[in-house]
Amino acid sequence: MISQMTNWILRMSLKWKLLVPFLILSFIGTTVLVYIGLRSQEKLIKNEELKELGRVYQIFLTVIEHREAQALSLATMVAVNPIAEAALALRDQEGLYRSFLPLYEELRKNFGIGQFHFHIPPAKSFLRLHMREESGEMISYRREVIEAMKTGKALSGLEWGLTGLGIRGVAPVYYAGVLAGTVEIGFPFDAPFLERLKGQWQTDLTVYEKRGEDNYILLATTVKGHGFYDPFPLNGDSREGWPRMLISPVGAPDKSVLLGSVRDYYGETVALVQIEVDRSAIMRRLEKTRNLMFLVGGVGIILSFALTWLVAHLFVRPIIEIVHDAEEIARGRREKRLKIRPVDEMGMLTISLNTMLDSLQARRREIANYARTLERKVEERTADLVSSEEKYRTLVENIPLIVYRLLDDGTTEFLNPYFTEKLGYTIEEAVGDKQFWWEKICGYTGESEDDTVRRCWKDGKELQVERVVKSRKGEDLIFIDHATPAKDEHGRVKWVDGTMVDITELKHLQERTLQTEEIRVLGEISARFAHEIRNPLAIAGGFARRLCNAMSPDDPHLKFAQIIVEEVARLEDILQIILSSIEPFTLTITRVDLNRILQTCLEEVDESIQLRQLHVEATFDPALDPIEGDSDLLRRAFECLVKHAIVSSPRSESLVVTTERRNGTCLVKISHRAEGLGDEDLEQFFFPRITGKTGSDIKDLPLAKIIIHRHGGKVTVQREIEGRILLRIELPVVLPKPRGGTGRRVGPAA
Structure with missing residues (x-):
């Protein structure tokens, strides 16, 4: 059956093959167009209805804004009235009532205001002209009044009050430049207000007042038997995206409904407005249009049948002519x-x-x-x-690598200029001597283990080796040599191309890293030994002191016991200096004021300064920038340096402490007289020493230098004239970031 139908279709003339599908498609197309036209018209009408609802909603909000502006203007006019300023400042309630009651009556009669209210700080009702008996209570729930008193600015908006929700304007009242209170003018937001809008727009309005989260109660309406069309179920529990609009909601198919939010001065929803528009006329127009579209569609289908027949007849005739012309083109007989x-x-x-x-x-x-x-x-x-070759050659000649090509007989066929720049040999020397590369670069001596590059020729594999090359100046430079053999079509090596990367500086950095690690390990070992020595030393000192206390003053061995006690105490001091110098610490970075730290240090050692009768000359640069550093550690370091300067100075001498800003750094100078210090003593100024003269207050002198160095600074000791020495401490404003370190938190200035 299917095969017979297929054969029948194939035997049909071209005209009917075109006609039948076109007839079917014309029927389907016309029907679809009629359907789409009806749906499109309905959609356009609904969109227009939604736009109209939105326009009414925006006009409603604009009316509220105009009311707010009117209320604010009236409140501002009253606020600048000298009578209101003086009476409110003097708290003259009776004077305010007599002066502004006529104005309130006039505004209520002609403009429909509902509230005329004076307030006094700190948010207390002073006088309600519309309800005089309801005055004197605290109105802390009135956010606009509190905001106006706090900021001194006039503001307006929807707000709930004692008389209900109203459109209010609040303006501050000043007397002699001092806030005396605020005045409020308000319009009622009630049914008469909605009725006036309905009379102008022919649209029903309903307002629901917000009394809690998702809790709304009816405030005023212009219709009876109204319904609350809640669009919330359309989007679950979401309360975003106001306004919500519905066309023909359930229970009111002849209505268009908009439910939108009404916000106060702070942008918070205080009420919902429901706008209802009658769409009965629109529904009648849609029905009339639908009938007309069906009629036009039927006529269109009949006309499409006729036109399709004509088109099929006209279409077939020129096809025969075109096929004939195409055959001539294919055979090449047509020009x-x-x-x-x-x-x-x-x-x-x-x-x-x-x-x-x-x-x-x-x-x-x-x-x-x-x-x-x-x-x-x-x-x-x-x-x-x-x-392209010239561009490649230019790149090779300017790259910071030695690029070379070696032939099998040892001839250096190519070298870039970086070879001469790095090693000092000329290219002519390398190219003219076949043994140059093997002897000068590879260090070939004829032994099999030295024939690394030649094995690259033999095996035909890439080579990467580290080699030390001596330059013309005699410097030992370390390179990574990467050689790549180039082969012909038979797999034989024709030449070797290679590059040499200078890693001398990298090797030096690795050696420094190893040295740093060794110093760290030695520090840990020293700290371990110091802790191990502490206990035996403490035991020996304790027993020596007990032995000394147990001897009588006439005992001839008392002197020797005292020497043991003194030497043990000296060893304990040395051990304490060692521990404080090698003990690791972590910097807590903040903004540090060096002037304040030095001033604090001088105040803490003021008693020592008075005992030694020293004259302190402190000059601090007020333009000195705060630096990044650890406030406690820097205070400890400078306190140690100042104490050392005090105990090292003879009596009745001067101690000079200055700060200044220089070349992006902070410079601290401490100058004092110090007798008996030779050049070797200045070089070993920060070395641990126990002399028995300076006391225990300067045992942290080596640690002070370590703290300054950890802050990226440096400290030098110089000899001045007349036996004085100068300590120069330079500290960077911004602490250098450690290599590979993490970010540092910088707090406020300390």
Whole structure:
């Protein structure tokens, strides 16, 4: 059955093959267009209804804003009234009442205001002209009043008060430049207000007052038997995206409803407004349009049947002519273009055949032209290759690597200029001597283990080796040599291309890293030994002191016991200095004021300064920038340096402490007289020493230098005239970031 149907279709003439599908498609298309037209019109009408609802909603909000502006203007006019200023400042309630009651009556009668209210700090009701008996209570729930008193600015908006929700404007009242209170003018937000809007817009309005989270109660409405069309179920529990609009909601198919929020001065929702528009006329117009579309659709289907028959008849006739012309083009017997037809499908097919004919003729001309210009194109390609080679050579000559090419007999065929720049040998020396590369670069001595590069030739594999090369100046430079053999079509090595990267500086950095690690390990070992020595030393000192206390003053061995006690105490001091010097610590970075730290240090040692009768000259630069550092550690370091300067100075001498800003650093100078210090003592100024003269207060002198160094600074000791010495401490404003370190938190200035 299916095969018979298929054969019948295949035997049909071209006209019917075109006609039947077109007839079916015309019926389907017309039906679909009628349906789409109806749906589109309904959608457009609904969109217009939604726009109209939105426009009414925006006008409603604009009316509220105009009311707010009116209330604010009236409140501002009253606030600048001298009578109101003086009476409110003097708390003259009776005077305010007598002065502004006539104004309130006039505004209520002519403009419909509902509230005329004076307040006094700190948010207390002073006088309600509309409810005089309800005055004197605290109104801390009135956010606009509190905000106006706090900021001194006039503001307006919807707000709930004692008389309910109202459109209020609050303005501050000043007397002699001092806030005396605020005045409030308000319009009622009630049913009469909505009725006036309904009379102007012919639209029903309903307002629901917010009494809690998702709790709304009816405030005022212009309709009876109204319904609350809650759009919340459309989006779950979401309360975002106001306003919400519904066309023909459940229970009111002839209504369009908008539910939008009404916000106060702070942008918070205080009420919902429901706008209802009657859409009965729109529904009647839609029904009339639907009937008309069905009629037009039926007529269109009949006309499409007739037109499809005519088009099929006209379409088949030119196809035969075009097929004949296409056969002539395919056989190459046609040079003349086809006759141009009207711009329809047949016309486009004719244009395509003419384009194909033109393309074939153009290809024939291009082939002939290509044969004539082949030699020129080869020359252009050769020039491009030469240009590419020049660019590559320029890159090789400027790259900071030694690039070379070696032939099998040892000849250096190519070297870039960086070879001469790095090693000092000329390229002519390397190219002219076949043994140069093996002897000077590879250090080849003829032994098998030295023949590393030659094995690259033999095995045909890449080579990467670290080698030490001596430059012309005799410097030992370390390179990574990477050689790559180039092979011919038979797999034999033709030459070796290679690059040499200078890693001398990298090796030096590795050695420094190892030295740093060794110093760290030695520090840990020293700290371990110091802790191990402490216990035996403490035991020996304890027993020596007990032995000394147990001897009588006449005992001849008492002197020797005292010497043991003193030497043990000296060893304990030395051990304490060692521990404080090698004990690791972590910097807690903040902004540090050096002037304040030095001033604090001088105040703490003031008693020692008075005992030694020293004259302190402190000059602190007020423009000194706060630096990044550890406030406690820097205070400890400078306190140690100042104490050392005090105990080292003879009596009745001067101690000079100055600060200044210099070249992006903070410079601290401490100058004092110090007798008996030789050049060797200055060089070993911060070395641990126990002399028995300076006491225990300067045992942290080595630690002070370590703290300054940890802050990226440096300290030097210089000899001045007349036996004085100068300590120069330079500290950077910004602490240097450690290599590979993490970010540092910088707090406020300490």
